[in-house]
């Protein structure tokens with residue numbers, strides 16, 4: 766049976782250039798966990814996804830798709846919020862003389 770190689774990748778830039786972050790700060794705080802740091806973008810955190818080597822390419826494509834989807838959702842949400850705010854403002858402007 767062929768043994769699959771697992772690699773850890775950076776969730777920010779998808780780089781495999783990762784090393785353990787053993788800085789004095791993380792140990793001194795008493796909250797030292799398995800912390801890692803990306804050598805390429807400097808991202809550090811305890812969560813670095815571990816995936817199979819042959820799935821790295823697929824992961825990169827997938828994350829690109831989800832990122833573009835997220836951007837589209839936020840744009841729609843902003844538009845909805847703008848319409849709601851505008852509607853409330855118009856409603857207040859219309860009802861203000863009645864309240865007075």
Ligand SMILES: [Zn+2]
Pocket residue numbers: 775776777778779780803804805806807808
């Ligand atoms: Zn990175």
